[in-house]
Amino acid sequence: MIRYELTNNVARITLDTPETGNKFTYQLMLDFIAALTAAGKSGAAVLILQAIGNDFSLGRDHGEKLENVSRRDNLKLILKANSLLRQFPGVSVALIQGRGMAFASGLALQSDISIGADNAVLGFNEIRHGLAPLVVVTYLADYVGPKVAKELIYTGRDVTAEEAVRIGLLNRIVPAGDLASEGERLVSELTTFPxxxxxxxxxxxxxxxxxxxxxxxxxxxxxxxxxxxxxxx
Known part of the structure; x- marks a missing residue:
């Protein structure tokens, strides 16, 4: 579900459940948090977030039924993952192809550098699933400003790759077929620095x-x- 690798001072976390759109189930969140924790302790200077499949991630799995986990404990995993990503003691890079929705948009936003394929679609669409994304409210305006943040949160609308760059959700976009190679080029550049x-x-x-x-x-x-x-x- 999550692949974690550490090679040449670079930690890589790969989402690998393309058959579900790389949705974050409870177990996937636990595995993701474990991988982020390992990356933070590894001494790596660069962290890459990437995914297998047509979509980076459709976000949290809202249809999952959990018998022994409270809703509060489940949702608090978002806070843990966000905190670990922001605290990674180096440069975090997200490579976003296809849809990167809700929690996945948050990962793109909170990574230090986010590169999107030209087919990337982002958005905080929790309201369209009948949810109020209060965690997103606490940080989105810091990145895109309060007016843009409110519109994105209230409407949950899709954001194209071009608009995502314009409003600050992504740093830049590249052709979809070049996303992996551009990620490798960036890693090679960053690892030349002290x-x-x-x-x-x-x-x-x-x-x-x-x-x-x-x-x-x-x-x-x-x-x-x-x-x-x-x-x-």
């Missing part, structure tokens, strides 16, 4: 929101000097 520099950038981004009493730029200078003088670990 891993410690990538991790330092990530950590500073994460800490910016908590720097209140100091000039963030001065904090950045201090961290950069400390890192250089420590031998660029």
């Amino acid at each position: 891993p410690g520099a990538l991790r330092l950038i990530h950590n500073f981004y994460e800490d910016l929101k908590n720097i209140n009493d100091e000039d963030p730029a001065l904090v950045g200078v201090d961290r950069l000097v400390t890192w250089i003088e420590a031998g660029k670990p």
Whole structure:
């Protein structure tokens, strides 16, 4: 269901249930969280999220019936996965082909770099399944602004690849047949850079929101000097 690989300082998580549109069942979410946890502890500088099949993922499996898991515990897995993705101590890259809906759109959005195939379709369509995506409400406006966020959440409409780039859900798009090779090209580029520099950038981004009493730029200078003088670990 989830394939995890670690090779040459690159962690790869591959969704591999194309027969279901790579929907995230409860077990798939657990496996995904385990893979994200492993990636975060691996020392890898780059994390790739990718999928087998025509679609990246149709999101959570809303039709799944769980007997021994509460609805609250099931939904809280979204928070865990989102947090682990954002906290990955390097550069996270999502490669999105076909549909990447709801939770999958969140993964594309919260990855550091997201490349879409020209046939990619994104959207937070939970409302169309009779659900209110309150978790999405907590972060979407930070990326696309409040007006766009409200429209996407209230309508649940599909977003084409071109519009996704324009509003900030994706970084760029490539022809569908070039998505895998463009991902490999990006990985090759990123792995030429010092891993410690990538991790330092990530950590500073994460800490910016908590720097209140100091000039963030001065904090950045201090961290950069400390890192250089420590031998660029």
